[in-house]
Amino acid sequence: MGETRPLAVLLAYEEEAAIGRTVEELRRELPEAALLVVDDGSSDRTAAAARAAGARVARHPFNLGVAAAEATGLRYALRHGHPAVVRMDGDGQHDPKSARELLGAVERGAELAVGSRFLEREGFQSSAARRAGNALLARIVSSLCGQSVTDPTSGLRAFGGRAIPFFAERFPHDYPEPESLVWAHRAGLCVEEIPVQMRPRLAGRSSLTPWKSGYYMVKVTLALGLELARGRSRA
Ligand SMILES: Nc1nc2c(ncn2[C@@H]2O[C@H](COP(=O)(O)OP(=O)(O)OP(=O)(O)O)[C@@H](O)[C@H]2O)c(=O)[nH]1
Numbered sequence: 001m002g003e004t005r006p007l008a009v010l011l012a013y014e015e016e017a018a019i020g021r022t023v024e025e026l027r028r029e030l031p032e033a034a035l036l037v038v039d040d041g042s043s044d045r046t047a048a049a050a051r052a053a054g055a056r057v058a059r060h061p062f063n064l065g066v067a068a069a070e071a072t073g074l075r076y077a078l079r080h081g082h083p084a085v086v087r088m089d090g091d092g093q094h095d096p097k098s099a100r101e102l103l104g105a106v107e108r109g110a111e112l113a114v115g116s117r118f119l120e121r122e123g124f125q126s127s128a129a130r131r132a133g134n135a136l137l138a139r140i141v142s143s144l145c146g147q148s149v150t151d152p153t154s155g156l157r158a159f160g161g162r163a164i165p166f167f168a169e170r171f172p173h174d175y176p177e178p179e180s181l182v183w184a185h186r187a188g189l190c191v192e193e194i195p196v197q198m199r200p201r202l203a204g205r206s207s208l209t210p211w212k213s214g215y216y217m218v219k220v221t222l223a224l225g226l227e228l229a230r231g232r233s234r235a
């Protein structure tokens with residue numbers, strides 16, 4: 001209790017090659033934040049590398065997925081009284097300066113601030129196929145939320161106010177980002193997109209193989225379709 005610092009939560013799965021440098025950069029460039037690495041049951045030396053670089057580590061005994069790891073970070077923040085949380089990738093793709101901007105938006109009243117690569121279209125833009133998938137999801141999520149959303153798959157996001165207990169208690173399964181925007185909107189949370197630049201991963205391998213990307217699109221589109229049906233049945 002009594003923590004006044006924001007908390008940076010780094011999600012990491014099999015990131016032994018990148019997590020050390022990511023932690024070191026964050027400690028240097030975002031010294032105002034406390035730091036937690038959530039190691040989601042990695043079989044490599046992710047947890048040890050994060051600790052060696054000076055991070056506190058919460059470790060899942062087996063792999064539970066990004067959504068559960070995000071909730072672990074938010075529960076930690078609630079328990080320790082952190083007023084704001086910024087979630088970042090453990091592979092160095094997210095710039096600490098952008099994290100600071102998202103935390104600034106939370107300080108000004110946003111409850112969920114999402115870093116968008118596509119508002120100013122600068123920095124690492126991902127592959128053409130993934131941009132196309134993102135554009136499709138952006139159209140669906142924008143129409144469900146009645147608010148323009150340009151980067152619904154962004155994992156660089158900050159939480160404050162009611163969004164911390166809300167997403168500590170419930171989370172969409174598998175890939176939570178697009179669905180969680182719809183949930184936040186329905187709960188009346190203040191959601192804001194902020195332009196950010198991302199970078200290529202520092203080292204290691206992407207968890208998203210072409211097969212998994214296909215699964216991602218089908219699963220998330222179906223989940224958003226269910227959200228649409230739920231919204232209609234409530235109306
Ligand atoms: N908690 C948790 N984190 C994961 C899991 N899979 C990947 N991650 C982390 O989530 C972040 C994003 O995953 P990436 O594999 O880099 O996916 P991406 O950033 O969309 O893809 P690239 O641009 O190719 O790096 C990274 O920090 C990973 O370590 C998982 O099963 N559980």
Ligand SMILES: [Mg+2]
Nearest residue numbers: 089091093201
């Ligand atoms: Mg990545």
